[in-house]
């Protein structure tokens with residue numbers, strides 16, 4: 001079994017959180033929900049280095065992970081870490097406006113894999129130079145739109161691809177919650193619209209939250225501050241004819257629902273581990289009102305890993321086999337960013353239809 005050296009740049013919560021083990025199941029590890037936890041859980045990975053600029057981040061690492069990663073060396077200069085440790089895989093978990101320079105330098109340093117946080121960058125020019133550097137160096141890079149590694153979404157996309165209920169016509173995503181921020185959190189939703197529609201976006205009409213009329217550029221350095229960016233509503237047409245609505249409202253709810261309208265069914269994902277299908281028995285032309293609304297609930301098979309651990313599994317597979325990961329490559333993440341930026345442009349132009357390349 002080939003072993004790989006990993007290193008992380010940026011030591012915040014999503015980088016190094018550690019979930020508590022259930023006390024009643026001492027032998028069972030919780031599914032990792034951070035980069036450092038995922039590296040700890042993968043048998044082919046050794047975490048050799050971790051880098052941040054803040055002493056408090058090192059203190060957190062030492063308090064949280066020393067029992068599991070006793071030999072990980074800490075750095076405050078990522079270039080020095082790359083030169084000393086020569087890692088195979090590097091995580092980039094810095095604020096969004098600081099992904100690009102670091103990814104380009106990491107790609108040029110001889111690594112084989114990069115796991116970059118989302119959104120890929122704050123501008124398309126930055127995304128392009130990241131893509132150029134990773135492709136020129138043959139690096140397998142994946143962007144952390146983590147819903148792409150959740151089995152439920154693959155089960156639903158299979159319904160789309162297999163035309164189980166006819167053609168997909170419309171996807172509606174509703175995000176009513178306090179952190180309904182279009183880039184920080186909404187990027188997951190916009191990315192999932194592209195994944196489920198299974199096509200590239202053709203055009204979008206967008207509107208931003210009241211009070212953000214001058215918001216024509218995402219700075220990406222606002223961190224967790226909810227007021228630093230707007231929520232957004234968007235109406236998207238995809239190149240295969242599928243339409244999508246994204247409706248975001250900053251409110252005290254915790255509601256994230258995705259509904260898909262097919263010829264013969266409405267499929268609903270409400271955040272619980274089930275897919276609810278309201279289907280029509282028979283072709284629409286003969287369906288009676290009584291037949292509409294027949295409901296079934298389907299489960300989905302569990303995977304050995306989802307989200308963060310699945311990202312690492314996929315990167316390790318890419319390195320083992322010399323292929324690049326396919327679930328969230330940088331070119332796909334660039335499309336998601338282009339959609340978010342087009343919503344800003346649409347709003348600035350009085351909710352005009354903005355064409356995507």
Ligand SMILES: NC(=O)c1ccc[n+]([C@@H]2O[C@H](COP(=O)([O-])OP(=O)(O)OC[C@H]3O[C@@H](n4cnc5c(N)ncnc54)[C@H](O)[C@@H]3O)[C@@H](O)[C@H]2O)c1
Pocket residue numbers: 009010011012013014015051052053054057076078093094095096098117118119144146184223224
């Ligand atoms: N996948 C998810 O669900 C999820 C959740 C939260 C955050 N994120 C993403 O993770 C990234 C980080 O977000 P955050 O809220 O944790 O940011 P943050 O600002 O809280 O933390 C970033 C850390 O990076 C460090 N840093 C900055 N520049 C550095 C450099 N040059 N070298 C080394 N360290 C450096 C900072 O000191 C800080 O500790 C963002 O891209 C964000 O969108 C993803």
